[in-house]
Amino acid sequence: MMYKKVPLPFLLIVVLITAHSSTYSQKKNASxxxxxxxxxxxxxxxxxxxxxxxxxxxxxxxxxxxxxxxxxxxxxxxxxxxxxxxxxxxxxxxxxxxxxxxxxxxxxxxxxxxxxxxxxxxxxxxxxxxxxxxxxxxxxxxxxxxxxxxxxxxxxxxxxxxxxxxxxxxxxxxxxxxxxxxxxxxxxxxxxxxxxxxxxxxxxxxxxxxxxxxxxxxxxxxxxxxxxxxxDTPPPKPKLNFSVIPYVLGEISRNTANAEDADFKAKVGGDFKFSLTPSLNLDATVNPDFSQVEVDRQVTNLDRFELFFPERRQFFLENADLFANFGYETIRPFFSRRIGLGVPIQAGLRISGNLNKKWRIGLMDMQTASVDETGLPSQNFGVVSLQRKMFSRSSLGLLLVNKQSTRYIEENDSIYARYNRNLGVEYNLASSDNLWNGKAFLLKSFAPDKENSGITQAAHLEYKSRKWNWRLQEEWVSEDYSAEVGYVPRNGYVNISSFAGHLFFPKSGKIVSHGPKLNTSYFFNEKFVRTDNTSFLQYLIEFRNRSSLEFFVSDDYVELLNPFDPTRLGIASLAAGTKHQWNAFGWEYASKPQSLFTYIFQGRVGGYYADGRLTSLSSELGYRFQPYVSLSANLNYNYIDLPAPWNTNEFWLIGSEVDITFTNKLFFANLFQYNEQTRNFNLNSRLQWRYAPASDLFLVYTNNQMIDPFMPKDWSLTLKFTYWFNK
Structure with missing residues (x-):
């Protein structure tokens, strides 16, 4: 097996990052x-x-x-x-x-x-x-x-x-x-x-x-x-600071798809905040509830890998970068949405903040309940993050993630792992003038069903000036790397990617800047055999009125590693090992934000899998009756022409938002989404009254419907009251 050691590009970039950091120390605008x-x-x-x-x-x-x-x-x-x-x-x-x-x-x-x-x-x-x-x-x-x-x-x-x-x-x-x-x-x-x-x-x-x-x-x-x-004198020495944020809610819901009767429940819980030091905070939660969190935006999914949806739950968000920013967007050893996925969180504890000017720390421990129906054991999630500032703005970080099943049932050994752990170290470059940035990290996973614990490493170096922007990045994720509390949608690959762009600045006229940008990304298996790549050339134009225009041409090649349905409609799958290549052309225009009516138009036409064709058109439309009402609509249309058995398929994704802000403390948000690909329609309405600082009353209604055939799935109505007691 090749590439089972830290590669030379990784070592070279680490050397470049370390050498470059030491050349910067003075703050730019200290005067x-x-x-x-x-x-x-x-x-x-x-x-x-x-x-x-x-x-x-x-x-x-x-x-x-x-x-x-x-x-x-x-x-x-x-x-x-x-x-x-x-x-x-x-x-x-x-x-x-x-x-x-x-x-x-x-x-x-x-x-x-x-x-x-x-x-x-x-x-x-x-x-x-x-x-x-x-x-x-x-x-x-x-x-x-x-x-x-x-x-x-x-x-x-x-x-x-x-x-x-x-x-x-x-x-x-x-x-x-x-x-x-x-x-x-x-x-x-x-x-x-x-x-x-x-x-x-x-x-x-x-x-x-x-x-x-x-x-x-x-x-x-x-x-x-x-x-x-x-x-003139140091700010007041921080006093004892603690907050209690209880909530109480009542909810009525019904799962009509399973012909269940309406169910009513009352729930009580809350959060506790305590300042251990002026810059280090302890957060605790008991029986947390996140019913007021806005729902995820639906998307048309034509990707071969798992999609990413951001964390929105308040408890996980303060100093979230200490935990969630380790790695890259597609190589995350910790992703908090894995906690409480379809199972209640019983309690949690988090310590995060600055120890001093150079050191930051993050500690998290969450406990979830067991699920008797599926045999899922109760699980404990522990995370330790430590970060030290180096040179002017760079840092060195350490991360440990542990998922441990408690009251483990041996009969479910083949379904639920006893534990999964990740240990990693990361160096982040940020030069004092911000022109240079970079990252290099190494991760090792530990799992009971893996003979050899997996390894992941990656690094990049980027330069960004007014006229030039370029980046070089490499990644390696081994086949046996496992991050059950992370987001790593793809295993067993080596990736080398880069981009380079240049901007021109006319001295007058409607255009403030324009220029090309070339992007490439090549994927290989661990034997360094190419599996897929994409390259695209963009041309970017920014206008003085803040509108923008972009064109691109692309070239794609894919060798499928697993069977894949290119429509994701459940019709049939292309076989693993089949090879596909295509070209495409696309554009995007965004209007100036000063208009009451704003819009973004995007499009892509060109080839697709199995010598097929894909046309994708999207738009974002907005109109505001300022400052009280904001209307928006997101429209996405896909037309896919493939050989039998897929033939021709087309589907819409329509999202509409009506956002009414009666005052800067009383909000009424409504989200409607219609997705032909998943045959789903959903409505989420949320009334929020901030009657005191950081204290809210929520009324939330959610409804999901199946389309084709049309039938109700589930609905819920929640009334939630929170109050922030502070001393």
């Missing part, structure tokens, strides 16, 4: 400083900013333009003031606009889509490690945004915390005012300098700007380019 002083005057959060406390504050202004080009100062004027007292951190932001036009907002919904709203965002790095932090902000009509930051510039909007804000508007400006309790964030006691930056998107002028200069190829969330918030 940008905003002094913050304590106030003893009262501040009323009303979006007016007329309190006396704001008169004795420094002002962050003279913003830099990031988009459409990063070569000068912003045209629109922005001013930021900050102060604090014993309990809260305060911010006042004033945004003037020279163009007379209505404000652009999608809705009043919390955690809005960044690119579709006039908005302001604060990015805060309390540990000044340029890797982790918090983000707060709002759109021009007061819809709130909050999330945790990870990987140096990504924001997880699933995180929720207690804070308040208000906005006001007039013909010349809009004003945002907020107060964030110190107990709602994590920071190190005694530290008097935090990383900080401010971002503004003004759709009237198609301008995105930042307090500190940031190259246009990076998001304004990039912590590598933050300035410094300088405290």
């Amino acid at each position: 940008f400083q905003l002094n913050i002083r304590k106030t003893h005057l009262p501040i009323v959060i009303d979006g007016k900013g007329d309190d006396l406390a704001w008169q004795d504050t420094d002002v962050a202004k003279d913003f830099y333009m990031v988009l459409p080009m990063d070569t000068g100062m912003a045209n629109e004027t922005s001013e930021i003031r900050m102060t604090y007292d014993d309990d809260n951190l305060y911010l006042l932001a004033t945004f003037y606009h020279s163009k007379k036009a209505d404000y652009f907002v999608e809705s009043l919904r919390r955690d809005f889509s960044f690119g579709k709203n006039d908005n302001f965002l604060l990015f805060m790095d309390p540990f000044n490690n340029q890797t982790t932090g918090f983000s707060f902000g709002a759109n021009a009509y007061g819809a709130q945004w909050d999330g945790t930051m990870y990987d140096g510039g990504k924001v997880d909007l699933n995180w929720d915390s207690k804070w308040i804000s208000e906005t006001t508007r007039d013909e010349e400006k809009w004003v945002f005012e907020m107060a964030v309790p110190f107990k709602s964030i994590r920071y190190e006691a005694g530290v008097s300098e935090w990383g900080i930056n401010f971002s503004r998107l003004d759709l009237k002028s198609s301008e995105k700007s930042s307090w500190t200069p940031i190259p246009r190829q990076f998001p304004t969330a990039s912590l590598a380019y933050t300035g410094t918030l300088v405290w």
Whole structure:
């Protein structure tokens, strides 16, 4: 068996990453400083900013333009003031606009889509490690945004915390005012300098700007380019901080497909949060319930491998990067959605956060119940994650995942494994100027039914400047590698992939940038025999009004490793070992977000398996009656022409959303989905009233129907009440 050792490309990339990291140390925008002083005057959060406390504050202004080009100062004027007292951190932001036009907002919904709203965002790095932090902000009509930051510039909007804000508007400006309790964030006691930056998107002028200069190829969330918030004295030493978040619910449901009677149940449980240190949090959950979590979006599935659906359950989301970001998107040793899959979670415990400026830790333990009907034993899921910062922004991580069956039944040995474990180490490169990034990791699995525990390793190196972007990546997943608590849809392969792109920037005209991008990906078996590959050439065009256009041509080759139905309609399967090759052409156009009516059109025409043809057309349509109603529809049509026995097949996927935001605290969301491929129609309606900070009342209705033949499957109606007690 070949390739049963760590390959040379992996070792070379590790050497390159390590050597390159040591050449960067100085923070790019260290000279940008905003002094913050304590106030003893009262501040009323009303979006007016007329309190006396704001008169004795420094002002962050003279913003830099990031988009459409990063070569000068912003045209629109922005001013930021900050102060604090014993309990809260305060911010006042004033945004003037020279163009007379209505404000652009999608809705009043919390955690809005960044690119579709006039908005302001604060990015805060309390540990000044340029890797982790918090983000707060709002759109021009007061819809709130909050999330945790990870990987140096990504924001997880699933995180929720207690804070308040208000906005006001007039013909010349809009004003945002907020107060964030110190107990709602994590920071190190005694530290008097935090990383900080401010971002503004003004759709009237198609301008995105930042307090500190940031190259246009990076998001304004990039912590590598933050300035410094300088405290007159270190912020208040964090006090005892614990929260209890109980819930109570009543639910009526019926499985009509099995002719069952309606069933009513009441349920009580909740979460507990306790700050072990100012930057390290303990979370516990007992009898958790996730009925208010929005349902997964259905997709047309023409893929040979398992599809990925993201985690949405709140308990798993704070500091989720410590657990979930180990590996790649298709090589995840830990994927929290494997926990509680069709079985109740009884309880869970999680410790996560920063030990100090250089060390982060994550510990998780979850216990699920047994299922007598299937013989599934109760199972315990344990995860240990440790991460150490290296050089300016890089890190070294260690991960251990353990799935252990408890009260194990020997008779089910062939169905359910006694245990499954993964141990891994990972190095992440992030240069101080963000131009270079990379990763290298090694995983080993342990399972009782494997004679030799499997190994996985992969690495990549990427460079991203204004004009050039290229990446080289290699992966190896052994046939006997097993990650039962992870997401690894494919085994027994070696993959070498890369891309290279270049952008041109016209000095004038409607186009702000355009250029080609070449992508290749080759898969081999472990004997290094090619099994499949895809190559495609794109041409990307971005317009100054923020619309975009893309074309691509592709070449695909597949040798099937297992039987596969190319329609996924259950008609018949192509045999393993058969070889297929085709070419295709595709496009995508996205309209400017400033319009009340927005749209995206995508298409693909070309070859398919067995010398067949596949035409796929998609569109995303949106219309808003701002700021209260947002309508959207997703349409996907597939036409597949194959030889007998498949012949010609066509099917639609239609999704429609009606999002009504009565205020920025009362939301009514409705999702309708019709999927011809799976013969399923479903409806999910969710009314949410945030009657107090981080406290909600939910009313959720879900209904699933079979189509062709039309018959009801199941429905449920849930009323859930949560409250956040905080001390």
